[in-house]
Amino acid sequence: MANSQLNKVNEALNKTLLRGSLDAVEPSSELASWLLNQRRGLMLRLLRDRTARIGLAILVLLMLLALAAPLIAPHDPTIVSPSLRLAAPSREFPLGTDHLGRCLLSRLLYGARVSLASAGAASLLVMLIGVTVGAIAGYAGGWIDFLIMRIVDLLLAFPMLLLALAITGVLGVGLISVLIGVVSVWWASYTRVMRALTLSLRERPFIEAARAIGVSPVRIVIRHVIPNVIASIVVLSTIEMGRLLLVISGLSFLGLGVQPPTPEWGAMLNDGRAFLRTAPQLMLYPGLAISLAVLGFNLLGDGLRDELDPRLK
Amino acid sequence: MEKAGTAMNRYILIRLLSLIPLWLGISMLAFSLGNFAPGDPATIIAQRLSDVPPSAEQIAAVRRDLHLDDPLPVRYVRWLGRAMQGDLGRSYRTNEPVLSELATHFPATLQIACLAFVIAIVIALPMGILAAVRRGSWLDQLARLAALFGASLPNYWLGYLLILVFALALGWLPVAGRERTGAAVLPALTLGLGAAATLARLMRSSLLEVLSEDFIRTARAKGLPERTVIVSHALKGALIPVVTVSGIVFGHLLGGAVIVEQIFAWPGIGKLLIDSIYDRDYPMIQGFVVFMGTVFTVINLLVDVVYPLLDPQIRFARWRTAN
Numbered sequence: 001m002a003n004s005q006l007n008k009v010n011e012a013l014n015k016t017l018l019r020g021s022l023d024a025v026e027p028s029s030e031l032a033s034w035l036l037n038q039r040r041g042l043m044l045r046l047l048r049d050r051t052a053r054i055g056l057a058i059l060v061l062l063m064l065l066a067l068a069a070p071l072i073a074p075h076d077p078t079i080v081s082p083s084l085r086l087a088a089p090s091r092e093f094p095l096g097t098d099h100l101g102r103c104l105l106s107r108l109l110y111g112a113r114v115s116l117a118s119a120g121a122a123s124l125l126v127m128l129i130g131v132t133v134g135a136i137a138g139y140a141g142g143w144i145d146f147l148i149m150r151i152v153d154l155l156l157a158f159p160m161l162l163l164a165l166a167i168t169g170v171l172g173v174g175l176i177s178v179l180i181g182v183v184s185v186w187w188a189s190y191t192r193v194m195r196a197l198t199l200s201l202r203e204r205p206f207i208e209a210a211r212a213i214g215v216s217p218v219r220i221v222i223r224h225v226i227p228n229v230i231a232s233i234v235v236l237s238t239i240e241m242g243r244l245l246l247v248i249s250g251l252s253f254l255g256l257g258v259q260p261p262t263p264e265w266g267a268m269l270n271d272g273r274a275f276l277r278t279a280p281q282l283m284l285y286p287g288l289a290i291s292l293a294v295l296g297f298n299l300l301g302d303g304l305r306d307e308l309d310p311r312l313k
Numbered sequence: 314m315e316k317a318g319t320a321m322n323r324y325i326l327i328r329l330l331s332l333i334p335l336w337l338g339i340s341m342l343a344f345s346l347g348n349f350a351p352g353d354p355a356t357i358i359a360q361r362l363s364d365v366p367p368s369a370e371q372i373a374a375v376r377r378d379l380h381l382d383d384p385l386p387v388r389y390v391r392w393l394g395r396a397m398q399g400d401l402g403r404s405y406r407t408n409e410p411v412l413s414e415l416a417t418h419f420p421a422t423l424q425i426a427c428l429a430f431v432i433a434i435v436i437a438l439p440m441g442i443l444a445a446v447r448r449g450s451w452l453d454q455l456a457r458l459a460a461l462f463g464a465s466l467p468n469y470w471l472g473y474l475l476i477l478v479f480a481l482a483l484g485w486l487p488v489a490g491r492e493r494t495g496a497a498v499l500p501a502l503t504l505g506l507g508a509a510a511t512l513a514r515l516m517r518s519s520l521l522e523v524l525s526e527d528f529i530r531t532a533r534a535k536g537l538p539e540r541t542v543i544v545s546h547a548l549k550g551a552l553i554p555v556v557t558v559s560g561i562v563f564g565h566l567l568g569g570a571v572i573v574e575q576i577f578a579w580p581g582i583g584k585l586l587i588d589s590i591y592d593r594d595y596p597m598i599q600g601f602v603v604f605m606g607t608v609f610t611v612i613n614l615l616v617d618v619v620y621p622l623l624d625p626q627i628r629f630a631r632w633r634t635a636n
Contacts, residue, residue, distance in 0.1 A: 154338040157609055158602075159568030163342075165603050169590030170350050246467050250572055253469045254587060269470060280477055287470030295465035302461060 051305025058296035066112035075103035134194020242297025339606030411600035422581030432505030465512030486577025560616030
């Protein structure tokens, strides 16, 4: 009696916590299993949603600008010209110059490369680790699962930003420390989702059949489990990239990440702080760039959420 | 009644007991953080003790005094024993006990987090309810847009926008610090607006979900006015997920305060952490992880305990088994 009561409480608690908001809580197993069932044509369905289309358009535009930066940037983003400090916009410097006379537009364009690439790299690493560890936990079960999930619980007991900040802080400043700090925390939420997906696949007939004819567990995971979940995980991680971008740029804003003179949006915000009164544009542009990119990811995620539960549209 | 009460007590007891390994995990994490630090700890500490570069003997003396040559598990147990008595070591920077530094700075953080929480609730609930009730209208669209933008603006940018408008252009509020009146408003607003976006979305979807249920159709079929249906039938159930997630949101506000405090030179533990990081003050960073880990564990526990009290489904289940 007491046990079933406890289960009921837990179940209700989980259900409530995981519903609704992708921002407030980690990607849920409910969402994950929905994704699993929608595997076929998931991206296509997503693109039918207008909100998601706008989000994707923003992101594609930003990525094109980042890729084309060397072609379209009017200046070298690191060239310092003391005589041109805080210059107003002109034909030569379309957005003006910063406190060291560097071209703001060029810095923004090159900054897009660093900001988007580091969020992408973090996202990829997190995905790789999460998929591997989650599949192991879900498929192996037993004490391996128990141990992995306790570590996951521990990491998720903190707001992720705080722990990433503490780890980065201990390792010392630099983009590599930031990536290590962020990845060593973020893998936990993916592991949880991947484990849930693996558990739900484990009992499907085709996996049972593979087990029955003596296919090794490692092979089952690689050949049967992972191919079946990879589309869902990729979609999930695309959406999660917005949050990673916010955190990585945030750490650079605090002076812990990308170091000068490398242009990066968060670091540019940090540079502009001192000139808030005299030259607010130094802060406005990079902040706008970060917001736009994150908005793109959020629109994509919002479209997904609507597809997830059309009742709430 | 007896039986059901026991089940509830048992649930709380199990939650409480499960906190012990979690807290031990947090302490291990904090301890190992200090050992991830690049460089030899004895050399670093010896450098802290003197202005001139320390000699090999001085470094060896530090290593001997602090038993840095002991195996890691031995050092962890010794550190844990002291931590459980509230001794988290001394800050390299100020030489004050780490715990008292944390305790001095925590109220300031709590102040803006609480204020931000109130701001978030005051904005989010009406906005979410209106959006759900007038679903699909321009109001709903506007609320959705506002929530989307609110969730996309980095708070380390929003803070400066607010300073530009309310402190520099209008001059209504102080730019930074904690001394002047109204100084808490801008940091709290910066923190609260993002949380409001999340909560408003949740409030909307939660109310819409309840409104699609059968008992609402029944209430409407009875001819009850729409206002009564929403206020006295739907809202009660729709608030449950919001209350539950509020615990998490509050945790995120405490976490987000770290960056916001930096913007406004607000003397909370977030600023303390960043200053400690710049100064490579490892005991302080370790102490911060233990302290905040404990705070979040307690918040999670409170959410877990309050939740079953709120959900009528579970209350009724309890009540039914009692009869």
